[in-house]
Amino acid sequence: MNDKIIEFPKFGNLIIVSDLHGNYDDYEAYINLWDSKDQDFHILFLGDLIHSPYFNDRSIEILDDVIEKSKSYPNFHVLLGNHEWAHITHTDIFKGGDNQREDFEHLISYKKRIHEPTITEYIKFFKRLPFFAKTANGLFISHAGPSKKVKTSDDFNDIFDGDYNNPILNDFLWNRPIRNIYRSQNASFTKGKYAERDVFSFLNVVGSKCMVVGHSPVNGYEKLGNQLIISSSFDTDNKVYLDIDLSKDILHMNHLLDCIRYSD
Numbered sequence: 001m002n003d004k005i006i007e008f009p010k011f012g013n014l015i016i017v018s019d020l021h022g023n024y025d026d027y028e029a030y031i032n033l034w035d036s037k038d039q040d041f042h043i044l045f046l047g048d049l050i051h052s053p054y055f056n057d058r059s060i061e062i063l064d065d066v067i068e069k070s071k072s073y074p075n076f077h078v079l080l081g082n083h084e085w086a087h088i089t090h091t092d093i094f095k096g097g098d099n100q101r102e103d104f105e106h107l108i109s110y111k112k113r114i115h116e117p118t119i120t121e122y123i124k125f126f127k128r129l130p131f132f133a134k135t136a137n138g139l140f141i142s143h144a145g146p147s148k149k150v151k152t153s154d155d156f157n158d159i160f161d162g163d164y165n166n167p168i169l170n171d172f173l174w175n176r177p178i179r180n181i182y183r184s185q186n187a188s189f190t191k192g193k194y195a196e197r198d199v200f201s202f203l204n205v206v207g208s209k210c211m212v213v214g215h216s217p218v219n220g221y222e223k224l225g226n227q228l229i230i231s232s233s234f235d236t237d238n239k240v241y242l243d244i245d246l247s248k249d250i251l252h253m254n255h256l257l258d259c260i261r262y263s264d
């Protein structure tokens with residue numbers, strides 16, 4: 001099995017949590033929903049654990065705990081997000097005029113006083129993170145996307161070539177949905193974006209029924225064709241996570257909408 005795709009079996013439970021961006025309180029609240037001792041009870045974070053635009057950035061506390069849990073629990077999972085990817089590729093990433101890649105490096109030295117663990121050690125951890133998850137009951141899960149460039153299963157399998165600048169991988173870390181207001185816009189405006197039909201054709205290629213992503217801040221959740229976008233922490237008053245019974249088929253969006261829970 002490729003170590004960049006997690007495959008969940010047709011039994012047990014799965015909690016799905018999207019972008020935390022350094023919010024440790026939310027991280028803790030979601031961890032409390034999970035039964036670490038039950039091997040068939042999984043928790044999956046969709047990436048972007050780090051980089052807060054706010055004053056109290058607790059990205060390091062989250063990461064240190066995540067690294068510990070990843071070592072101890074086979075039922076604890078994290079996908080790569082574009083904010084972790086920015087450190088792997090040394091790409092600057094801006095929010096409100098701040099360079100969040102540089103700020104994160106400063107935060108490490110500030111929190112640790114000495115430079116241990118270093119950014120290099122965090123990057124090593126980021127490089128171990130998978131890109132995707134698939135469930136036997138019908139879901140495909142990623143940080144963002146899909147990529148319109150995936151037309152065949154070969155296109156999809158070629159993503160796993162070790163190159164973090166692979167353009168298709170980048171789409172799965174950065175692409176955003178085209179919402180209604182954009183529909184009339186021209187082709188250059190839809191670059192790096194995807195529509196309902198792109199979700200359908202991608203799911204067809206990988207043989208899944210529905211897709212789950214985070215990345216784009218939404219008010220709790222938003223549906224785009226057979227894709228569900230969730231916001232579990234960042235930039236929403238309605239924090240949503242998913243509670244999936246892996247033994248039950250998810251054949252269409254109504255089955256997936258039934259799995260939506262509000263965290264507060």
Ligand SMILES: [Mn+2]
Pocket residue numbers: 019048081082083143173215216
């Ligand atoms: Mn993101």
